[in-house]
Amino acid sequence: MLDPFGDKAKRLVKEEFGGITELLSIIPSYVGIEQALERVSWVKSGEVPRDVLDMGDVQDLLTFYALLGALAFSPYGIEMELVKEANSKIYSERLRRAGRISGTAVELRTVREGDIPPRDRTILERTHHHELPPDERERLRLRYKVHLGKFLELWEGSLKEVYLRKGHAYLTTEQALRLWEKSFEKNFERAVNLLYEVRDELPGYYLQLYERLGEIAREYFKERLERMGSAEAQPLRFELFPPCVKIALGGVPSGLRNYAITVLLTSFLSYARLCPSPSRRDVRIRDCVSDLSVVEKEILPVIIEAGNRCSPPLFEDQPHEVKNIWYHLGFGLTDRPTLEDSGNSTWYFPPNCSKIRANAPQLCKPDRHCRNIKNPLTYYLRRLYIVGRKGKEEENVEGGGDG
Ligand code: SF4
Incomplete structure (x- = not known):
């Protein structure tokens, strides 16, 4: 299989x-758990094993989707990063070996004679430079073209690097591979987000696989985790919150107050701060913290302040609503909870x-x-992940990095 999100894979799945x-x-x-893990367990060596590269299409799809299913338990965690990195390498290695990029989710077409004016070719591919060795000549060759709209959607490099003409971008093999990698990354995230919605219905197998992935990922990203601390629970980054949560934080009119503050804000802030990637739905706050100080000092005041910004102020108007907040946090109807509650x-x-759109479209x-x-919490986890990744890239430029 050359692209698990390409047309062939889609047809097979259906x-x-x-x-x-x-x-x-x-x-x-x-697919046994160990078998699925073979797709990632090689990452530290940097070399994709031959039997993984040579896997048949159906086996490839089954083992790849086994890993995707496991990621439904924690999108945007280190497990996702591990699976994405390893599999992007597997597929791009196969594309390299195939010698031609085709059948992928990016609609790349082969450049034909006459597509590029000879004068432009001479300059771009340096065709008159007879001293160039063949591999250098091949490296410069514009072999693929892609519709400009698709190209702009995916390309993160500078436009100056690319030859654009009549609604198409013309690419060398390396540029086409870079574009494919971006497309893989996007489709991968999209798939994990979709599966996140059905994670409660997935067989226990995926949770077991997820836990094993966690072990490999912690080992692989060991240095980074030691430097930065766990990405699990960390102080809230308000600037990365989704629009609906920001609206709720700003205070809302009376008809929206209970939904915005008690239902959305309370659940969002508590999970985002205490347990951003719960592996099961029946998790309790006491499974995530050893005392209530974070809840009382960092979460409750934000909820109360947002409630007081509503018109009329929620907790002045309905003081008993504080009990309801504790209820939604899992402590039962109380205003003096203990961790044991x-x-x-x-x-x-x-x-x-x-x-949210059905119950409070204004948010x-x-x-x-x-x-x-599909969920405000994944919005936040995704943005945290992107910010973290940018930080990592900057570190790598300065000579750091891991993995
Ligand atoms: S799409 Fe989702 S995360 Fe974004 S504003 Fe709407 S409800 Fe919030």
């Missing part, structure tokens, strides 16, 4: 297995975007980061 849900339900019977009621998980004012996002 025609052979009946769709993604069906595929995920049969995978545990066909955690679990007396359900710790409400942030509602999905579709629910959903999507920005560009909301694309493909």
Whole structure:
């Protein structure tokens, strides 16, 4: 398989297995946990094993989707980074070996005679420089073209690096591979986001696989984790919150108050601060902290202040609503909870975007980061991940880096 998100893979998933849900339900019977892990366990060596490269299409799809299913438990964690990095290498290595990039999710077409005026070719490919060795000549050759719209959607480099003509971008093999990598990354995130919605329905197999991935990822990213501390729970980054949460924080009119403050803000802030990637839905606050000080000092005051910014102020108007906040945090209906009370009621998980749009459409004012996002918490985790990755890239430029 040359691209697990290409047309061939899509056809296989649909025609052979009946769709993604069906595929995920049969995978545990066909793919052992160790077998799925073979796709990532080589990363430290930097070299993709030959049997992984030579895997047949169906086996490739099953083992790849086994890993995707496991990531539904924690999108944007180090497990995702590990799986994405390893699999991007596997597929790009296969594309290199194939010698031709085709059948991928990026609609690349081969450049034909006459597409590029000879004068431009002479300059760009340096065709008159007969002293150039053949591999250098090959490196300069513009072999692929892609529609400009698709290109701009994916390309992160400078436009000056690329030859643009009549609505197309013309690319060398390396540039085409870079574009494919971006497309892989986007499709990968999209798939993990979609699976996040169905994670409660996934067989226990995926949770086991996720835990094993965590072990490999912690080992692989050891240096970074030691330098930066765990990405699990960390102080809130308000600037990375989704628009709906920012609107709730600013205070809302009376008809929206209870939903914005008690349902959305309380669940979002508590999970984002205490347990950003819960591996199960019935997690309790006492599973994540050893005392209530973070809740009392960092979460509750933010909720109370946002409530007081509402018109009329929520907690002045309805003082008993504080009990309801504790109830939504899982402590039962109380205003003097202890850690042991955690679990007396359900710790409400942030509602999905579709629910927010249905119940409080005024809160959903999507920005560009909301694309493909299904839950405000994944929006936040994604932005944290991107900011963290940028930090890592800067560190690498300065000579640091790991993995
Ligand atoms: S799309 Fe989702 S995350 Fe974005 S503003 Fe709407 S509800 Fe919030």
